[in-house]
Amino acid sequence: MTARESFPRLLLAEWTKLRSVRRWVVTLLAAAALTVGLSYLAASSSRTNINEHAAFVSGPHGDPVADDFYFVHQPVTGDTTLTVRVASLEPEPFGRDVDPELDRMTRLDDPSPFARPAAGIMLKDGTRPGSSYASLMLTAGQGVHLQWDFDADSRGSASSGARWLRLVRSGATITGYESADGTAWRKVGTATPKNLPSTVEVGFYVSSPAAVYTSRGGGSSSVGERPTSARAAFDNVRLSSEGTWHGETIGRGDRLGEKGGVRAGGRVTEAGGGYTVVGTGTVGPRPPDDDMVEIALVGVIAGLMALIAIGVLSATSEYRRGMIRTTFAATPRRGRVLAAKAIVLGATSFLVGLVGAVGSFALAVPALRERGFTTPAFPRPSLTDPPVLRALLLTAAFLAGVAVVGLAIGVLLRHTAAAITITVLLVLGPLIVGMILPGTSPRWLMYTTLAGGMATQRAKPPTVTLAEPWALIGPWAGIGAVAAWVALTLGLAWWQLRRRDA
Amino acid sequence: MTAPPALWALRAEWTKLRTLPSTGWLALLTVAGTVGVAFAVTGSLDFAHCGPPCTLDLTKLTLAGVRLAQVGIVVLAVLAVTAEYSTRTIQPTLMAVPRRFPVVLGKLGALAVLGTTTGALLVAGSLAAGRAMLPGNGFTAAHGFPALSLADDLTRRAAVGTVLYTGLVTLLGAGLGLLLRDTAGALTAALALLYGSPVVAMFVTDPTWQHRIHRFAPMDAGLTIQATRDLAAEHIGPWAGLGVLSLYAAAAVVAGLLVFQRRDAG
Structure with missing residues (x-):
C-alpha cells in the first residue's frame, strides 16, 4: 500500500470513529444548538437606546x-x-x-x-x-x-x-x-x-x-x-x-x-x-463601537465548551480504552494518525461552528433589530457584507482551532479532566483577567492566548472604548494567535507521540 | 458494627478520596493557586497610585484568587465521583453497601468536609499574604487601611463566606458528576456554569439583564460575600448571593441523587 492511498483511508477511519460514538454526535449537534439558543437568548435580553440620543x-x-x-x-x-x-x-x-x-x-x-x-x-x-x-x-x-x-x-x-x-x-x-x-x-x-x-x-x-x-x-x-x-x-x-x-x-x-x-x-x-x-x-x-454581529454571536462561547470536550475526548478516550494500540498497530506512522485526527476534528468543528454562527446570526439579528439596534446607528448587517462574512467564517475557524488544541492537549496529557480544564482555562482565563486589567494592558494577553480568538466575532475595527478585552485587537490577529496555539500544541503532541509508548 | 451505615460509608468514602493520587495534588493546587494570586495582587497594589480617594476593597482583592483556583477543587469533586464509573470501582462499592443512599451521602459528606477544609486553608493563607504584603505598600492604619483581621465583622463575613463558597462549588461539581456520570461532560458543564456567565454578561447590553445575570450566575452571586466596601453597588446581598449558589449546588446534588437511585451502575 502506498502512502498516497493510505492517508484518505486513515481520514475515513478517524471520521468513522468520530461519528459512530452516539454521545459525540449528540454533543456536536448540541454545540450548534447551544450556540444558536444562547445567542438568541442574549439578543432577546439586549436593548439599546442609542438612536434616541440623536447623535447619529x-x-x-x-x-x-x-x-x-x-x-x-x-x-x-x-x-x-x-x-x-x-x-x-x-x-x-x-x-x-x-x-x-x-x-x-x-x-x-x-x-x-x-x-x-x-x-x-x-x-x-x-x-x-x-x-x-x-x-x-x-x-x-x-x-x-x-x-x-x-x-x-x-x-x-x-x-x-x-x-x-x-x-x-x-x-x-x-x-x-x-x-x-x-x-x-x-x-x-x-x-x-x-x-x-x-x-x-x-x-x-x-x-x-x-x-x-x-x-x-x-x-x-x-x-x-x-x-x-x-x-x-x-x-x-x-x-x-x-x-x-x-x-x-x-x-x-x-x-x-x-x-x-x-x-x-x-x-x-x-x-x-x-x-x-x-x-x-x-x-x-460615526459608527457606534458596539458591534451588532458580535452581539449576535454570544452563544459561540457555549458551543466552544462542547467542542473542547469533543476535541479532548477524541484523544483521551482512545487511551482510556486501549484503542490507541489498535490504531497504531494499524498505522504505525503516528504523525499521520495525529494529522488525520486533527483534520477530521477540525473540519467537523468548523462545520458545526459555521452552522452555529450562521444560525445565531439569522435568529439574533432580527431579535436585536426589534430592540433598538436599528438605523441610523446600526444599518442592517447582511450575510454578504465582507466584514460579516469574515466574522462568521473566522468564528467557525476559531472554534475548529480550539477543538484541535483540545485534541493536542488530550494527546499530551492523556487525562480527560486535566486536558478539558486546561483548554477551557486557556480560553476563559485570559478573558476574565483581561476584563479586570485596566486600559489597553490586556492587548498583549489577547495577542498571545486562545482568548484572542474571540476577536474573530467582531465585524468592526478594534477599539479601546469597550469593556471586552478582545475588542482591542483585530480579527486576523485573533485567528493568528489561535493558529499559533494549534501549531504549537500539535507540534508538541507529535513530538510526544513519537518518543512515548502508547 | 455499632456505627450507623452512613458514618461507616463516610469513612469508606474518605479513605477512597484520601488515597486517590489526584486528591492531594488538586487540593494543594487550589490552596497554592489562591494564595499565589493573593501574593501577586496585594504585592502589585500601591497606595501611592490609588485615588484619592482610595476606595479599594482590600479584603475582596486579597481573596480574589479563589475565582481562578476553584478549578482545582471542582476537578477534584468531579473526578471523585466520575472516576468510580470509569474505573468500575462503583460495582464493588455498591456490592459492599447495597443501599445506595448511604454511599452517596458518605461521598458527598467527605467531599464537603474536604472542600470546606481546603477553603479554610486558602482563606487563611490569602489573608496572611495580605497582612504580609499590604502594609509595605502603604496600606496602613494611618492611611485608613487597618491590617486585615477576622475581628472586623465584614472581613470575617468575607472569610467565612469564601470557606462556604469553596464547599458549595465542591458539592456543585460532585452533583454534576453524579448527574452526568462522565468526566468530560460534568467538568465542561461545571466550568461553563461558573465561567460562562461573566463572559455572557459582557455581551448583553441591557443593564437590567446584566444585573440579572450577575444576580443569578453561581460564581458572581456566590462571591458577592467577599465585598466589604460599597455594598450598594453589588448586584445581590452577600448572604442571598451565597444562597443562590447553594440553590445551584442543591439542584445538582438532588438531581444527581435521583439519577443515582434509579440508574444501573454501568
Whole structure:
C-alpha cells in the first residue's frame, strides 16, 4: 500500500470513529444548538437606546455619520468653480472645563483623516445633516484631503501652512485642486457623491471634532467627549457666479458648543474681503463601537465548551480504552494518525461552528433589530457584507482551532479532566483577567492566548472604548494567535507521540 | 458494627478520596493557586497610585484568587465521583453497601468536609499574604487601611463566606458528576456554569439583564460575600448571593441523587 492511498483511508477511519460514538454526535449537534439558543437568548435580553440620543444621522449610504460644522454657503445651479485661500487654521482655546472626570481618563488619539480639525470648501446636497457632499480641506497636521459622502477620502499634499483650494463641479463629478501660490495648481482627486442635484449649496466651512476620552477595566468601560472648536481665516474667495454668503451651523453644532463651555456654535466675521470662521463638530463616519454581529454571536462561547470536550475526548478516550494500540498497530506512522485526527476534528468543528454562527446570526439579528439596534446607528448587517462574512467564517475557524488544541492537549496529557480544564482555562482565563486589567494592558494577553480568538466575532475595527478585552485587537490577529496555539500544541503532541509508548 | 451505615460509608468514602493520587495534588493546587494570586495582587497594589480617594476593597482583592483556583477543587469533586464509573470501582462499592443512599451521602459528606477544609486553608493563607504584603505598600492604619483581621465583622463575613463558597462549588461539581456520570461532560458543564456567565454578561447590553445575570450566575452571586466596601453597588446581598449558589449546588446534588437511585451502575 502506498502512502498516497493510505492517508484518505486513515481520514475515513478517524471520521468513522468520530461519528459512530452516539454521545459525540449528540454533543456536536448540541454545540450548534447551544450556540444558536444562547445567542438568541442574549439578543432577546439586549436593548439599546442609542438612536434616541440623536447623535447619529444616516449618511447617503445608510451608515451612521456625524455631520456637524459651520458652513458659509450659497446655492448654485449647474456647473461651478469655487476657489479660496485658507490663510490659517488653528484651534480655539478650551472654554471653561465642566467635566473634571475626563481628566482622569485617557485621551484617544484617532488617526482617521475624518478626526482632524479642518478648514475647506464644500459642495453639498442642501443643508440637511447626512446629505451627500464633497469637500476639499486643509486639516490640522494631516495635510490636504478630498473627502465625500462621509467615507471616501483621497489624500493631497502634506502641506500645513496657507493653501489655495479649488473645487470644480462638472455634471456629477467634482474635481479638487490645490496650490501653494494660486497659479500652479495640482489635482488632488475626483469625487463622485451619490446624490448631486442640479442646485447644490457651495461654500467654505470649518469643523473640529470633539476630543474623546476613554477608560476601561474592572469589567466596564466609559467614554467621554469634550467639544473643541477651530478658527480659520479664508481670503481670495472666488465663485464662478454671483450671490451672497450665508453663515449657518449644520447639525448639532450649537448643542455641542453649549455642553462643553465652548462659545455656542460657530460664527463668521468678514473684514476686508476675507472671512474668519469658527466651527465645531465632525464631518465623517460615526459608527457606534458596539458591534451588532458580535452581539449576535454570544452563544459561540457555549458551543466552544462542547467542542473542547469533543476535541479532548477524541484523544483521551482512545487511551482510556486501549484503542490507541489498535490504531497504531494499524498505522504505525503516528504523525499521520495525529494529522488525520486533527483534520477530521477540525473540519467537523468548523462545520458545526459555521452552522452555529450562521444560525445565531439569522435568529439574533432580527431579535436585536426589534430592540433598538436599528438605523441610523446600526444599518442592517447582511450575510454578504465582507466584514460579516469574515466574522462568521473566522468564528467557525476559531472554534475548529480550539477543538484541535483540545485534541493536542488530550494527546499530551492523556487525562480527560486535566486536558478539558486546561483548554477551557486557556480560553476563559485570559478573558476574565483581561476584563479586570485596566486600559489597553490586556492587548498583549489577547495577542498571545486562545482568548484572542474571540476577536474573530467582531465585524468592526478594534477599539479601546469597550469593556471586552478582545475588542482591542483585530480579527486576523485573533485567528493568528489561535493558529499559533494549534501549531504549537500539535507540534508538541507529535513530538510526544513519537518518543512515548502508547 | 455499632456505627450507623452512613458514618461507616463516610469513612469508606474518605479513605477512597484520601488515597486517590489526584486528591492531594488538586487540593494543594487550589490552596497554592489562591494564595499565589493573593501574593501577586496585594504585592502589585500601591497606595501611592490609588485615588484619592482610595476606595479599594482590600479584603475582596486579597481573596480574589479563589475565582481562578476553584478549578482545582471542582476537578477534584468531579473526578471523585466520575472516576468510580470509569474505573468500575462503583460495582464493588455498591456490592459492599447495597443501599445506595448511604454511599452517596458518605461521598458527598467527605467531599464537603474536604472542600470546606481546603477553603479554610486558602482563606487563611490569602489573608496572611495580605497582612504580609499590604502594609509595605502603604496600606496602613494611618492611611485608613487597618491590617486585615477576622475581628472586623465584614472581613470575617468575607472569610467565612469564601470557606462556604469553596464547599458549595465542591458539592456543585460532585452533583454534576453524579448527574452526568462522565468526566468530560460534568467538568465542561461545571466550568461553563461558573465561567460562562461573566463572559455572557459582557455581551448583553441591557443593564437590567446584566444585573440579572450577575444576580443569578453561581460564581458572581456566590462571591458577592467577599465585598466589604460599597455594598450598594453589588448586584445581590452577600448572604442571598451565597444562597443562590447553594440553590445551584442543591439542584445538582438532588438531581444527581435521583439519577443515582434509579440508574444501573454501568
